[in-house]
Amino acid sequence: MDKKPLAARREAPPPPVSPALLLAAVLLLNAVLYLGLNMLYASSGRAEADPGLCPAGHFRLGAGKNCSPWLSCEAIGREVRRLKCVGEGAVKKAFLSEWKENKVVISQLTNSELKEDFLHGLKMLKALQSKYVVRLLGYCEQQFTILTEYHPLGSLRGLNETLHIPKYKGMNTWHRRLMLAIDYVSIIRYLHSSPLGTLVMCDSNDLEKVLSQYLLTSDFHVLVNDLDALPLVNRSAGRLVKCGHRELRGDFVAPEQRWPYGEEVPFEDDLMPPYDEKTDIWKIPDVTNFFLGHIEGSDIVRLHLFDIHAACKKTDPAERPSAQQVLDTYRKVLTLLIREAAMPGTREML
16 A cells, blocks of 8 residues: 655645734733633732732832831831922822832821821721722821832823823723723722722812822722722711712712702702712713723724713612622623624624
8 A cells, every 4th residue: 555645644734823813812811811810809808908918017019028017107217218299189298209229109298287188098098908009108197197109100190191102002002991991990899898888989079180099000000099088888877978068060070969959059068968989980981981092992992881881870879880880891891892803703793
């Protein structure tokens, strides 16, 4: 029996894989890993409550292997060197500083009339340490000083400028922007189901104010940084909240946060009805719209989020979804759109 030539027995080489398909596969893998890690953190109380895998009251910076206790007044005064002012708000001023060759931030009270707000923010930072909250490194109540981790990309107000820097232009994609929105909603979900109870993000009367409360990390995640105005809702005790004692105006704030008695009745704080955490849900579509920007693919994302965002804008707070429901929808949309990018024919089959 004749043997077939060796060349005839060789299998045909596989067809070349298109670069677009390879890119889509990478995006899909990134999304799966991202969502998987989120689910891991959500299912593990320790992962949420202990960002550096250190005991309570301790921290670890950068590539360091050892956990250090929160720095005391004495240690901050002796070991931390201030470099320059990098920001100032109504309550405190922030200074870029240095501790053992690590860049850190000192926040210092600037208005003694607002010391209760400052101390409330410190209390929240101590109690809510997690992967969602900026890392606390130390504090000194007597001197109204807080020491936290430094994030060079700053607050979310500079997101669009950051994405135009050549180093970060590769991050300026619809899926990366949607992931940032997922981070933001994850933080709202965490605050609404925090170890302390249901907390409302009150420093959020306009978009710029909201963006100033959050930091963009170097690996492009979002952290909440300012917790000075974070009151507690306790429905079982009949305890609702009011964000400040002044009249709030504009479409950005939820309807229930606006004066309900018309222009003919002067505003009185005592007559203003309180409300609950659903004010945060009302604002999610506007914040996400900022995240998505105006790049290729962002309008498709908005189309897929239309129904959940319409629900967020219900006039009756009770009809709005929970932060968990919004988060679940965002994750499903991310997975769906990346699957469509990987298999362009999927849209026609759905």
